[in-house]
Amino acid sequence: MIKKTGIIFFPAFDWAISATHPEREERLLYTRDQMFEEGILDLPEIEEFSPKLASPHDICRTHFCVPTVSDQVLEAHRIAAGAAMHLGDKIMNQQIKNGFALVRPPGHHAMRVVHGNRGFCNINNEAVLVDYLRRAYGVKKIAIVDTDVHHGDGTQDIFYHDPDVLFISFHQDGRTIYPGTGFTYELGGPGAYAATVNIPLPPGVTDSGLHYVMDNLILPILADFQPDFLVNSAGQDNHFTDPLGQMRITAQGYARLTEKLKPDLAVLEGGYAIETALPYVNLAILLALAGKDYSSVVEPEYRPDRFKENPKVTSEIHRVVEELQEIWSNRHKTDKFMLANGAKFYQRSKPIYYDTQFIEEKQFEKVRVCPQCPGYIILDSQAYHPDGKRYHVLAVTIPIQACKYCQEEAWDVYEQNKQDYRFNYIYMQDKSTDTFMMYRREERQEFRSDG
Incomplete structure (x- = not known):
């Protein structure tokens, strides 16, 4: 054949x-x-x-x-x-x-x-x-x-x-x-x-x-x-x-x-x-x-x-x-992320430009540093869209290899931020269970999708 x-x-x-x-x-x-x-x-x-x-x-x-x-x-x-x-x-x-x-x-x-x-x-x-x-x-x-x-x-x-x-x-x-x-x-x-x-x-x-x-x-x-x-x-x-x-x-x-x-x-x-x-x-x-x-x-x-x-x-x-x-x-000999004072999160700010639609996004990323898995990620993103609306969203993503502790902690972050007036939308992307959640804060509506 x-x-x-x-x-x-x-x-x-x-x-x-x-x-x-x-x-x-x-x-x-x-x-x-x-x-x-x-x-x-x-x-x-x-x-x-x-x-x-x-x-x-x-x-x-x-x-x-x-x-x-x-x-x-x-x-x-x-x-x-x-x-x-x-x-x-x-x-x-x-x-x-x-x-x-x-x-x-x-x-x-x-x-x-x-x-x-x-x-x-x-x-x-x-x-x-x-x-x-x-x-x-x-x-x-x-x-x-x-x-x-x-x-x-x-x-x-x-x-x-x-x-x-x-x-x-x-x-x-x-x-x-x-x-x-x-x-x-x-x-x-x-x-x-x-x-x-x-x-x-x-x-x-x-x-x-x-x-x-x-x-x-x-x-x-x-x-x-x-x-x-x-x-x-x-x-x-x-x-x-x-x-x-x-x-x-x-x-x-x-x-x-x-x-x-x-x-x-x-x-x-x-x-x-x-x-x-x-x-x-x-x-x-x-x-x-x-x-x-x-x-x-x-x-x-x-x-x-x-x-x-x-x-x-x-x-x-x-x-x-x-x-x-x-x-x-030398990749295994190098530790570029020795966080001071035992900090639990690696953090960075990311300005992102959408050249086609002239959108300027300001994004702040936090990564949970975990000894058992890659750790979950929290994204705080703000941008003005072409429709004139300003979106400020919080997104949490759990990796497919996540440990139980990171899964539980990440879901707590999602639930706690559903009450934060700053965010238009709060998202949860749990790759470990193939679950996606979206919460519209103003309407207090929640959407769920499972694989």
């Missing part, structure tokens, strides 16, 4: 931020045409599936949508996330060997709290998938490798305090591109140190520089971590023709990356060179996943003589890799 690669193609032609926005409905038209013309979907190694809808509860398992899921999530978002989940089911049930969710809208800039669209993203497709796999199949250790030119700050935010989800992101240096984050010192919270690995790269990286990073850093880290499931956030805006990035990666470079990485599931993220990159990169990635020859997939604009990497760029790549190699090798 042929071990097949599953594909779901959902171009969301009825969804766009605007008619001229880079993330618009034409984005996958040429990819669709290329696949049909090449007869790729007729190969016995590839099987196409139809997407399914992620439920509101699937989204609540990962996000706090303010004020509700229906206010932030359209059917297109639910289909994109549902497509990843559906392929995840097929992989876990051994119906396919791996998969490629060629979907939009993208998701890796969507954080745990969602006040609107930022970085073209409302909900995080990969994070919804990960939380679903852990709940439905008991998958313990999951790795996400983000290959988008932009730092996957939303995915990082959601799993920053989770030791069982390894998040690796290589991207163009945040000093030169949106969202301005993803530096080597962003390494995860208490109990999850070095479970976040950011690899900021200078503009001008070519295939050779990228594969130096793969061979000397990413693959050895994955070999140490030994994930039970590997997700590739397959952003393609590192391509040399992409209008939003300044990198020099080719379709062949992406295909070899995929061949080395061997992801269980690739989920499309960015990539905005609609004609010159996406049809070739998507095709090359799909062929690599299926174990087919991809050597003939070459862009018409590709000229080998134009892809010699600047020595200064190469030198900076080597410096970043060496820095992170040292951090990774």
